[in-house]
Amino acid sequence: xxxxxxxxxxxxxxxxxxxxxxxxxxxxxxxxxxxxxxxxxxxxxxxxxxxxxxxxxxxxxxxxxxxxxxxxxxxxxxxxxxxxxxxxxxxxxxxxxxxxxxxxxxxxxxxxxxxxxxxxxxxxxxxxxxxxxxxxxxxxxxxxxxxxxxxxxxxxxxxxxxxxxxxxxxxxxxxxxxxxxxxxxxxxxxxxxxxxxxxxxxxxxxxxxxxxxxxxxxxxxxxxxx
Numbered sequence: 001x002x003x004x005x006x007x008x009x010x011x012x013x014x015x016x017x018x019x020x021x022x023x024x025x026x027x028x029x030x031x032x033x034x035x036x037x038x039x040x041x042x043x044x045x046x047x048x049x050x051x052x053x054x055x056x057x058x059x060x061x062x063x064x065x066x067x068x069x070x071x072x073x074x075x076x077x078x079x080x081x082x083x084x085x086x087x088x089x090x091x092x093x094x095x096x097x098x099x100x101x102x103x104x105x106x107x108x109x110x111x112x113x114x115x116x117x118x119x120x121x122x123x124x125x126x127x128x129x130x131x132x133x134x135x136x137x138x139x140x141x142x143x144x145x146x147x148x149x150x151x152x153x154x155x156x157x158x159x160x161x162x163x164x165x166x167x168x169x170x171x172x173x174x175x176x177x178x179x180x181x182x183x184x185x186x187x188x189x190x191x192x193x194x195x196x197x198x199x200x201x202x203x204x205x206x207x208x209x210x211x212x213x214x215x216x217x218x219x220x221x222x223x224x225x226x
Contacts, residue, residue, distance in 0.1 A: 021055050021086045023138075023205040024048055030136050030206060031224040034063045037216045041065060042075075044220060046136040057081040057136065059093075059149070065216075074098055079149050081132055088115075091132055095150045104152040119152015126154055135220055138205050141179055141198065156184035157194055167199060167209065169222055174201045174208050 024030075027048050034042040042063025049056045058080050065073040077095030081088065091106040102120040108128075109116045115126040126147060131139050133146040140146060145156040162178040176199040183194040191214065199209040201222075210220040 021083045021137075024136070025050060025055070027206075027225060029224070029226040030222070032135060032220045033223045034061075035219040035221060036063075036065060038219075043223075044135060046134070053085055055083045057083075057134070059134065059136075077102075077150065079104075079132075079134070081134065088128075088132065091147075091149070093149055097150075102151050104147070104149065106147065106152070115147075117147065117152045119148070121148065121151035121153040123152070130154060135207050135210055138200055138207065140207075141181070141200065145184075146194075155188075155192075155194055158182050158184050162197075165199065169208055174199070175203065176201055176208065 025048075029048070030046045032044040032046075033040050034044055042061070044061040045059070047058045047060075049058070058078065060078050062076040063074070064071050075095060075097050077093060079091065079093035082090045087108070088106075089108045091104060093104045095102040104117065104119040106115050106117045106119075106126075109125075112125065114128065115130065117124060117126055127145075129143065130145050130147050131137070131143040132149050133140060134149055141159050143157065145154055147154055158181070160180040160182075162180055165176050165178045167174050167176055179198045179200065181194055181196045181198055183192075186193070195212055197211045198207055200206070201208045204225070206222065206225065208222040212218050
């Protein structure tokens, strides 16, 4: 019975999620705070602009890990996604990670009907089935593979529905669906592997919480929606 319920849920979820960009038309900003070992160390902010049928999602992110007052790991960058209707037509990002520059330049090639990618970790073509690995869109939970918003690398993924959960964030209660997102290729080095727990607010279709373990306990947590 549990398997049947899960299958029916996933079928329903996939059919009601086709117009994923349209679900966010009324939003101006989704602000996440980044925590490591329960301490706020940075932010991840998505801003939305709509012009006729084109939607632009700008992303700013920054965090720093300190040890004994000294910064040992620091990331700062920005990204820009552009959609025509629900279709991704371009993405670009620049990131500074411990003084190392990373980047992605992606554009939809209408002749080949594929994405052309130039990135710091990958350059080449990619299927339109890929999605950008951003924390604002629930399309991430439907895709078979994702493109790194920092380096352009492509990873196949598995998404498992864990269950319905009521969680509290900053004093507000959310009715959520809990998912596990992992790499399909388990032979990848552990530091390259996808392994996230994701909570999606059913009312707004917003990802309100993401957790993972990597040199500590990390959490991306909803702070504000406008």
